Amino acid sequence: MLFNSLDFAIFLPIVFILYWFVAQRNLKLQNALILAASYFFYALWDWRFLFLIIFSTLVDFTVGYFLGKTKDQTYRKILLAVSVAVNLGFLGFFKYYDFFLANFIEAFRLFGQPIQASSLNIILPVGISFYTFQTMSYTIDVYRKRLEPGKDIIAFSAFVSFFPQLVAGPIERASNLLPQFYKKREFVYANAADGLKQILWGLFKKMVIADNCAYFANMFFNNYTEHPGSALVLGGVFFAFQIYGDFSGYSDIAIGTSRLFGFNLMQNFNYPYFSRDMAEFWRRWHISLSTWFRDYLYIPLGGSRGSSYKKVRNIFIIFIVSGFWHGANWTFIIWGLLNALYFLPLLLTKRNRANLEVVAQGKYLPSIREVMQMGMTFGLAVIAWIFFRSENVYSAFDYLSRIFSSTLFTIPTFKDRHIAFVTLLLIGFFVVIEWIGREHQFGISKLLQNKPRIIRWTFFTFIVFLIGVFMKTEETPFIYFQF
Amino acid sequence: MKKFITTLAKFSLFCAFGYFLLVCVFGMSIPSYYSPNITSHLGGSGHLNSRIKEANNKAHVDILILGSSHAYRGLDTRIIERSGKSAFNLGSSSQTPIQTEILVNRYLSHLEPSLVIFEVYPSAFTLDGAESSLDLIINSRVDLPLAKLVIKQKNIKLINSGVYASMRQFLNLETVFTEENTNSSGTYISGGFVEDSVRTYRYDDYDKQRWDFKPYQFEAFDRILSSIKLSGAECLLVFSPITPSRYNSYTNQVYFDSLMTSKASYFNFNQLIQLDDSLHFSDSHHLNQHGVEIYNRKLLQVMDSLGLSD
Numbered sequence: 007m008l009f010n011s012l013d014f015a016i017f018l019p020i021v022f023i024l025y026w027f028v029a030q031r032n033l034k035l036q037n038a039l040i041l042a043a044s045y046f047f048y049a050l051w052d053w054r055f056l057f058l059i060i061f062s063t064l065v066d067f068t069v070g071y072f073l074g075k076t077k078d079q080t081y082r083k084i085l086l087a088v089s090v091a092v093n094l095g096f097l098g099f100f101k102y103y104d105f106f107l108a109n110f111i112e113a114f115r116l117f118g119q120p121i122q123a124s125s126l127n128i129i130l131p132v133g134i135s136f137y138t139f140q141t142m143s144y145t146i147d148v149y150r151k152r153l154e155p156g157k158d159i160i161a162f163s164a165f166v167s168f169f170p171q172l173v174a175g176p177i178e179r180a181s182n183l184l185p186q187f188y189k190k191r192e193f194v195y196a197n198a199a200d201g202l203k204q205i206l207w208g209l210f211k212k213m214v215i216a217d218n219c220a221y222f223a224n225m226f227f228n229n230y231t232e233h234p235g236s237a238l239v240l241g242g243v244f245f246a247f248q249i250y251g252d253f254s255g256y257s258d259i260a261i262g263t264s265r266l267f268g269f270n271l272m273q274n275f276n277y278p279y280f281s282r283d284m285a286e287f288w289r290r291w292h293i294s295l296s297t298w299f300r301d302y303l304y305i306p307l308g309g310s311r312g313s314s315y316k317k318v319r320n321i322f323i324i325f326i327v328s329g330f331w332h333g334a335n336w337t338f339i340i341w342g343l344l345n346a347l348y349f350l351p352l353l354l355t356k357r358n359r360a361n362l363e364v365v366a367q368g369k370y371l372p373s374i375r376e377v378m379q380m381g382m383t384f385g386l387a388v389i390a391w392i393f394f395r396s397e398n399v400y401s402a403f404d405y406l407s408r409i410f411s412s413t414l415f416t417i418p419t420f421k422d423r424h425i426a427f428v429t430l431l432l433i434g435f436f437v438v439i440e441w442i443g444r445e446h447q448f449g450i451s452k453l454l455q456n457k458p459r460i461i462r463w464t465f466f467t468f469i470v471f472l473i474g475v476f477m478k479t480e481e482t483p484f485i486y487f488q489f
Numbered sequence: 490m491k492k493f494i495t496t497l498a499k500f501s502l503f504c505a506f507g508y509f510l511l512v513c514v515f516g517m518s519i520p521s522y523y524s525p526n527i528t529s530h531l532g533g534s535g536h537l538n539s540r541i542k543e544a545n546n547k548a549h550v551d552i553l554i555l556g557s558s559h560a561y562r563g564l565d566t567r568i569i570e571r572s573g574k575s576a577f578n579l580g581s582s583s584q585t586p587i588q589t590e591i592l593v594n595r596y597l598s599h600l601e602p603s604l605v606i607f608e609v610y611p612s613a614f615t616l617d618g619a620e621s622s623l624d625l626i627i628n629s630r631v632d633l634p635l636a637k638l639v640i641k642q643k644n645i646k647l648i649n650s651g652v653y654a655s656m657r658q659f660l661n662l663e664t665v666f667t668e669e670n671t672n673s674s675g676t677y678i679s680g681g682f683v684e685d686s687v688r689t690y691r692y693d694d695y696d697k698q699r700w701d702f703k704p705y706q707f708e709a710f711d712r713i714l715s716s717i718k719l720s721g722a723e724c725l726l727v728f729s730p731i732t733p734s735r736y737n738s739y740t741n742q743v744y745f746d747s748l749m750t751s752k753a754s755y756f757n758f759n760q761l762i763q764l765d766d767s768l769h770f771s772d773s774h775h776l777n778q779h780g781v782e783i784y785n786r787k788l789l790q791v792m793d794s795l796g797l798s799d
Contacts, residue, residue, distance in 0.1 A: 012643060026490060193490050202497075428523050463500055467507035474508060475515065475526045477620070479646050 007050045009259045010213050011481050018048065022266055026193055033190050037164045040267070042171035048133070051173075055131035058096060063166045065092045066141040067159055070148045074155035082149060084474045089145040093138045100130055103332030133173035135331060137297055141166050144180035146302055153181050161187040170263040174256050174484055176274040178292035179301075183271070191268030200451065201265030203466070208258030210469050212484070213477040215436050216251030218429045219244040220482065223421065227395055230405045234413030237420055238405060245395045247433055248340040250279065252485045253292070256450055277444045279437075280365050282379035284348040284386060285358035295331070299324050310353060317353060322346045330395070338401060341393040348386055364445050432476060516653035528627055528650045531666040534674040535582035538628040538760065539679045544579060550600050552576035554681070555592065555713075556608025557584045557621075563729040563776050564606065565681030568785035572792060578681030580608065580624070585618040586709035588625055593635050593693075593713050597720050600794050604723045604797055606788075607713070609755075610774075611728070611745045614706040619644045631655045684778060688771040696737035697775075700745065714752060723797060726755040730784055731774040732766040733759070747756070754795065762787050 007013045021043045029035040049056050056312055069089040099332065114121045144165075147153035156162040165184045173179075226233055226241025233241070257274035264271045265386040274294050281287035288296055300309075307320045322343070329342020365380065366372040389406070396402035420426070436449075443449040450469070454462045516529040532538050533748070535558060551574035554564050560580025569576045577600060579592050589607070597605075622642055625635060631654050639647045670677050675685040714721045717724045727748050749755040762783060764770070769780030776784060 193493070195490075195493050198493050199496070424522055425525065463503050464507065466500070467504045468511070470504055471508050471511040471515075474645055474649060475512070475524050477526065477645060479526070479644055 007047050008481055008483060009256065009263075010209060010477075013050070017043075018081065018263065018266075025267055033188075034158075034160060036191065037158070037161045037187055040168065041160055043382050044164065044167040044172060047168065047169040048172060049130050052129075055134075058131055058134070059137060059167055060163075062093060062096065062138065062141055063163045064088060066145050067156060067162050069145050070155035071157075073145070073148045080123055083121040086145060092140060093142050097138045100134055100425070104332045122243045136175045136177055137166055137172060138181070139177045139295075143298065143302065144184065151260055153184070156184060158188070168264070168269075170260040170267075170269075171271060174253070174260070175292075176257055176260065176272050177298050177300075178271060178294065183269070187270050192386070193268065197265045197268070201262040203450055204258045204262030204448050205267065206262075206469055207448050208255040208262060210473055211251040211255030211258065211436070213255075213473050214251075214432055216248045216255060216485075217478045217482050218425075218432065218476060219248035221422075221478075222426055222429065223248050223395065227397075227405070227444060230401070230408060233408075233420060234416045234418055235409045235411050236414055236416050237418035238409045239388075239414070240418060240426070242392050242409075244429070246279070246384070246388050246391050247436075249391065249394070249485060250275070251436075256484045261448075273447055277364075277440055279384055279387070280441065280444055281383045282361045282365060282376060283352055283357070283383055284345065285352045286361040287383055287387060288345070288349065289362075295328065297480075299328055303327065310358075314354065318350060321350055321353060324351065336399050337393050337396055340399055340402070342392050344390045344393060348390070367445065375410075428476070432472070435472075501766065502676050512649050512652050513656045515579055516649075517621045517654075526646045526649050527653055528623055528646065529653055531627055532668045532672075533582065533624055533628065534672060535624060536668060536672070536674075536677040536683055537624050537716075538668045539670070539677050540579065540581070541629045543679065543681065544577065544596055544600070547577060547600060549752050550575045550577040550602050552604045552606060552777075553596070553602035554578040554580060554606045554608065555589050555609050556580045557613045558582050559610045559729040559731075560584070560606075560608035560777065561681055561683050562675070562685060563781060563784060564608065564727075564788070565678075565682045565684070565781050567678065567791070568782065569606075570680075572789055574604075576680060577602075580681065581621060583613070583616060583618070583620040583624075584704045585613045585616050585621055586713060587618045587638060588621040590709045590713050590716075591625065591638065593645045593716050594634060595632075597716060597722070601720075602722050604725065604792075605717050606725050606727060607717075607753075608729055609710075609726050609749055610731075611702075611739070611762075612774075614702045614710070615700050616706075617642065617644075617703070618706075620645060621652055626651050626654050630658055680790060685771050685775070688777055689767050690732065690770040690772055690777075692732075692734060692766045695735050697740055698738050699741050700739060710752070724753045725792070725795070725797065726753050727788065728757040728759060730758045730762060730764050730769075730776060730780065732770050733764070734766055735773045756788075756791055758784055758787065761791070 007017060021039070025036055025039055027040050044055055045059075048059065065419045066089055069085045073085050076082060076085075111121060144153070144156075148155050156165075162184070165178075165187050167181065168178075168183070223241055223245035226237055227245065230238055230241070254275035261271045261274070272294055274292060276290040276293060278287050278290035281290055304320055304324045307323060308316050309320060310317050325342040326339055326347035327342070329338040329340070329345075332338040332341075349358065352360075365376055392405050393399070393402040396405055440449045440452065443451055443453055450465075454465055498674055512527060515524055516527045519527075521528050521530050540561070552569060554560050554566070554569075554576060556564075557580060561578050562580075564578055564580070566576040566578050577663060580595060581588070581592075583590075619642060622635075622644075623646065626639065626647060627650060629635075631651055636651065636655075639651045668677070675683040675721055678684055714724060728734075728746075728749070742757075742759075746755070749757075764776075764783065769776060769783065771777040
């Protein structure tokens with residue numbers, strides 16, 4: 007079931023009504039309802055993989071239970087290892103088995119020892135990378151004694167499978183989300199209204215910006231040899247907005263939906279394209295994953311402490327692992343590597359925390375310097391996105407080499423240029439709204455809040471209208487479902 | 490909670506009204522190619538606008554032709570009228586049974602045909618019908634059955650275009666439009682046929698494929714046959730020729746033939762006449778005028794043999 011589908015538009019109000027009207031007085035019943043709704047939501051994709059979630063949930067709940075019972079450090083380490091092995095084992099098998107197999111075969115072939123092995127063509131269970139990391143955060147936090155082990159299996163299962171963020175995050179920390187399942191939720195008008203606004207903005211990002219950009223990004227990336235360098239630049243820009251609109255749109259809908267049920271999820275995107283350097287970009291892009299890696303990988307490795315060698319090593323590890331998390335393809339690894347190269351000079355010159363505050367805070371417009379910094383950062387991000395989007399590493403390099411050719415300065419001609427023009431106008435509108443709202447949680451969070459209701463409602467209606475007029479007629483899945 | 494529900498209900502009403510207002514304003518002021526989900530321009534490649542206007546002014550015909558572009562580009566009313574009977578072709582682009590049903594309900598009692606020739610191109614039973622519904626919305630009047638169909642089809646483009654067309658209909662703006670007789674698809678001939686300039690087709694190979702039929706199209710099809718039967722008209726189901734290379738690529742033709750045979754008098758002209766991929770077709774599934782001549786002459790023979798020309 008997709009957020010941008012009619013099915014979800016029916017499913018959500020039904021669950022909302024049952025949650026607040028039928029199960030309102032009973033916390034256990036509310037949690038059970040969320041669990042049932044979440045399993046139903048997931049089963050519509052593929053009910054067989056539901057058993058995987060249930061198994062993973064049971065393993066982590068049991069490990070958490072025994073971690074709470076014992077003080078024996080060796081036993082605790084074994085328990086943690088079991089949880090990590092089960093979770094990463096599933097992830098490794100479903101996501102990376104075919105990749106490693108293909109690379110082993112290729113490596114043996116290169117050394118003149120061809121081997122026979124057939125790929126299993128494994129189907130990737132939707133959301134496995136997200137809920138696996140979420141449950142791992144639970145066992146690690148319990149192991150570190152930063153979190154009490156869960157005692158309510160229903161609440162814990164609902165935490166693992168919470169439908170708004172089950173398939174594409176935000177990857178919640180158990181320490182933030184799990185306690186919310188233990189305490190009574192109150193319906194707060196302002197939160198629910200804000201949640202609806204965030205859902206609306208998320209739908210706009212996905213259905214208007216991402217899906218329209220996808221059309222052109224696909225056109226340019228799939229046939230990049232037929233287009234001049236200027237069109238390929240446009241292709242990179244379209245993809246940059248596609249992936250941002252798609253993923254941050256999903257996150258907005260997830261956070262907004264959670265608010266309707268009285269939950270607060272973490273912010274996952276904080277206007278990353280208004281970043282002045284790549285370090286700032288990475289503090290603002292896919293925050294739940296970046297901070298997960300920071301807390302559970304980077305800091306345990308030593309973080310930015312120690313010798314320069316260690317710093318460099320840790321940065322490369324975290325970015326390469328982050329790239330690999332996205333998928334079993336060398337393009338993602340190069341994408342991670344490239345971002346590490348972007349980040350490294352900032353870290354080594356200690357300028358990685360130079361831009362902590364919001365750009366042009368309290369001002370209408372940025373300075374010329376800030377515009378140039380943002381433009382440069384966006385350009386670097388686009389170059390990295392070319393690797394992320396390309397079919398393989400060769401295509402990515404070829405795409406880049408065709409950009410930096412004499413055709414870069416030609417006027418691009420391609421099919422549906424008038425629609426591309428409209429899409430650029432829509433991107434312009436989107437960027438302006440995001441710029442205005444950049445100091446708040448999402449673009450239209452506080453927009454026109456002091457204006458009369460009629461003006462606010464007219465604006466929201468205009469957003470609905472833009473969705474209705476520019477959305478694609480066929481439902482398009484979110485990009486991050488494949489990760 | 491009460492405040493939330495009430496405010497949400499009020500906003501929904503406000504939003505629905507504002508949305509439709511914006512669709513109308515946008516439809517009137519912005520060309521269709523800048524607004525992908527509002528089709529505001531009248532006409533189209535299938536000449537449905539001209540056909541509907543002509544049908545509205547017709548009093549009675551002996552033979553009514555229904556179906557997709559295979560009907561209006563394959564069944565030439567000028568040739569069929571050689572049988573001594575008047576004919577009118579109500580085919581339209583990608584028309585599927587759910588749209589044919591609407592046209593039958595509108596025109597069967599009005600045109601009072603004694604024979605209905607229903608062109609049953611199997612692919613029409615595999616489509617969701619959005620393209621044809623859009624053609625009907627912009628080129629004919631939006632009435633309750635069409636509005637119901639649009640809601641059932643759950644396609645935002647149809648809803649937006651339907652709202653815009655209703656507004657135009659309400660303000661009586663559509664009467665000023667006159668469709669060009671000739672466009673890229675051919676020349677409109679009085680009686681509903683569209684004559685293609687003679688083009689030939691280059692043979693192409695096709696991988697084996699199947700028609701994946703939609704059950705609701707067959708349900709609509711059955712209702713159409715009942716309506717025709719109820720009106721007292723005879724019904725002849727025809728499958729117009731497509732290129733042999735394409736026809737032979739389908740693996741479930743036999744199933745389709747046996748299904749149609751069980752419904753009414755059915756003739757698959759792919760098996761009754763021999764045509765050449767290049768000489769008689771303008772593309773892989775549309776006849777050129779040479780092919781139309783051969784096909785229609787054979788059709789008249791079939792009608793003769795069935796006593797339908799008397």
